[in-house]
Amino acid sequence: MRNKLLFGRSIDTGSWVHGVDPRAKLTGMVLYLVAIVIVGSWPALGIAAAFSLAYMTATRIPLKYFAKAAKPLWVLMVFIFAVQCITVKQGEELWRLGSWALYTGGLSSGLIAASRMALLVSFTAILTFTTTPGLLNQGLAGVLAPLRRIGISAQRLTLMMSIALRFIPTILDETHKILKAQAARGADLKEMPWKEKGKMLVSLLVPVTVSAFRRAEELVLSMESRGYVIGAPRSEYHLLSWRLRDTCFVLSYVVLVAVVLSFRWI
Amino acid sequence: MAIVFEKVSFAYDERSLWRHSALEDVSLELETGVFAAVAGTTGSGKSTLLQHFNGILKPTGGKVRVLDFILQAEGKQPPLRELRRRVGLVFQFPEQQLFEDTVEKDLCFGPLNFGMGLEEARERASQALALVGLDDSFLPRNPFHLSGGQMRKVAIASVLAMDPDIIALDEPTATLDPQSRAELAGLLSRLQREQGKTVIVVTHRMEEMLPYVDTWIVMKGGTKVFQGSPAELVRESGRLERECGLAVPACITTWNQVAARFGLEHEEPCLTPEKLAERVVRLLEGHPQGNKREGGG
Numbered sequence: 001m002r003n004k005l006l007f008g009r010s011i012d013t014g015s016w017v018h019g020v021d022p023r024a025k026l027t028g029m030v031l032y033l034v035a036i037v038i039v040g041s042w043p044a045l046g047i048a049a050a051f052s053l054a055y056m057t058a059t060r061i062p063l064k065y066f067a068k069a070a071k072p073l074w075v076l077m078v079f080i081f082a083v084q085c086i087t088v089k090q091g092e093e094l095w096r097l098g099s100w101a102l103y104t105g106g107l108s109s110g111l112i113a114a115s116r117m118a119l120l121v122s123f124t125a126i127l128t129f130t131t132t133p134g135l136l137n138q139g140l141a142g143v144l145a146p147l148r149r150i151g152i153s154a155q156r157l158t159l160m161m162s163i164a165l166r167f168i169p170t171i172l173d174e175t176h177k178i179l180k181a182q183a184a185r186g187a188d189l190k191e192m193p194w195k196e197k198g199k200m201l202v203s204l205l206v207p208v209t210v211s212a213f214r215r216a217e218e219l220v221l222s223m224e225s226r227g228y229v230i231g232a233p234r235s236e237y238h239l240l241s242w243r244l245r246d247t248c249f250v251l252s253y254v255v256l257v258a259v260v261l262s263f264r265w266i
Numbered sequence: 267m268a269i270v271f272e273k274v275s276f277a278y279d280e281r282s283l284w285r286h287s288a289l290e291d292v293s294l295e296l297e298t299g300v301f302a303a304v305a306g307t308t309g310s311g312k313s314t315l316l317q318h319f320n321g322i323l324k325p326t327g328g329k330v331r332v333l334d335f336i337l338q339a340e341g342k343q344p345p346l347r348e349l350r351r352r353v354g355l356v357f358q359f360p361e362q363q364l365f366e367d368t369v370e371k372d373l374c375f376g377p378l379n380f381g382m383g384l385e386e387a388r389e390r391a392s393q394a395l396a397l398v399g400l401d402d403s404f405l406p407r408n409p410f411h412l413s414g415g416q417m418r419k420v421a422i423a424s425v426l427a428m429d430p431d432i433i434a435l436d437e438p439t440a441t442l443d444p445q446s447r448a449e450l451a452g453l454l455s456r457l458q459r460e461q462g463k464t465v466i467v468v469t470h471r472m473e474e475m476l477p478y479v480d481t482w483i484v485m486k487g488g489t490k491v492f493q494g495s496p497a498e499l500v501r502e503s504g505r506l507e508r509e510c511g512l513a514v515p516a517c518i519t520t521w522n523q524v525a526a527r528f529g530l531e532h533e534e535p536c537l538t539p540e541k542l543a544e545r546v547v548r549l550l551e552g553h554p555q556g557n558k559r560e561g562g563g
Binding site for chain 1: 376424
């Protein structure tokens with residue numbers, strides 16, 4: 001289970017992308033999201049894909065890890081593809097089944113929509129793959145800092161976020177351990193029929209929730225015993241410094257958005 | 267042979283960037299009905315080794331044979347339910363092993379899975395609880411509200427309730443008070459001697475298991491560095507302490523010093539204060555020379 005879940009794990013290969021300021025990466029990702037939303041034609045998709053591929057290669061992380069990151073969402077992609085195929089009625093008729101017909105326009109926009117989804121998920125994996133959770137939080141705090149003017153504490157938000165992220169692998173591990181304990185006593189999930197499997201997973205919810213609460217309480221105690229007070233001024237262990245490289249990084253995304261946007265009007 | 271490992275290797279997260287090796291080329295044989303103990307520093311692969319005994323972990327290289335089950339890296343895995351019935355495994359942390367909302371349900375979980383009726387399972391639960399020294403008043407309680415030591419005992423009882431042929435325990439005496447520790451070691455030894463069970467214990471406190479164990483295994487960095495009888499362990503303890511950072515109990519160190527001084531290396535080691543005292547008395551009576559040397563030193 002653990003090795004299938006790639007979300008929220010950083011992979012250190014020491015590439016230059018790893019060294020980019022997390023605030024720049026976050027900004028870049030938001031711009032990328034904008035670009036992907038704008039993409040509506042094959043040439044634009046091609047450019048976005050080439051751009052993504054270039055950055056993925058630059059991280060020096062094997063490409064299959066990005067593919068793996070997108071894998072859990074395949075059902076959603078198939079769904080998006082199917083919806084487009086069914087609803088869009090443009091272009092030539094390709095295939096007819098009773099009153100419904102598949103058109104070239106539907107097929108094309110379905111493929112584009114599914115690829116956009118795949119690109120988005122696998123590309124944003126760059127963020128989590130190249131940034132340790134700590135840095136990511138610091139970056140997030142930096143990006144959200146202006147919110148203080150409207151009375152929202154960025155520190156509070158990022159603390160919540162970091163704990164949530166930190167707990168995903170922990171809770172999975174915990175679940176895995178309980179599964180192991182159940183397997184050791186004759187209830188192996190792998191060897192059960194589907195109906196039993198469902199029951200078993202439901203019965204897992206109680207112990208896992210209980211242990212999550214227990215862990216949360218322990219965490220609160222251990223943070224408080226080390227003098228953590230929310231909202232109190234804190235110094236940072238790593239200071240973020242914005243360099244020319246970070247500006248260039250963000251600019252490359254601005255260019256991508258501009259190029260993709262231009263395809264909309266040409 | 268109850269358990270045979272042939273060049274078994276195991277790596278966590280095999281085929282990924284996080285791969286790390288936990289066992290390397292471990293070969294070992296354990297006879298049916300032995301009381302074996304696995305020692306070694308933390309991270310030496312003891313727990314990983316133990317989890318191979320009932321197929322919770324599958325080797326990534328080599329072959330494991332437990333009773334008449336064969337587990338190997340290649341090929342399809344046979345159904346393991348029967349293996350799990352015959353090999354009971356108590357995990358290192360009891361709070362990770364209990365998952366039901368009452369102690370009774372938790373104790374019955376195993377027996378019910380192996381096709382026992384509810385009445386019989388309850389009977390077994392109560393018996394197993396008595397074995398570890400807890401009474402029936404614990405049955406309706408929530409396992410997560412018990413103390414660490416009680417939780418540990420319930421976890422052990424939940425495995426005993428399945429009446430397995432092989433019992434493997436991962437540091438069962440941790441978090442127990444000294445008296446319970448001694449009782450548990452005694453219980454395991456009784457199960458081994460009277461019911462012919464094979465018992466394998468991972469332990470950090472070698473002295474607790476010393477009187478009962480007949481086969482010692484010492485692990486280091488995922489490899490087996492020693493397997494042998496207590497007498498052999500005593501003889502090689504110096505090397506194991508140096509090379510593997512093994513916490514050799516004081517009684518072994520003391521015996522080795524006595525043995526080196528009086529030339530008793532080839533004798534059966536005396537590892538309890540009483541036995542050593544008797545041996546020293548015999549030494550004083552039988553060897554006046556030894557007496558003189560001792561007086562001189």
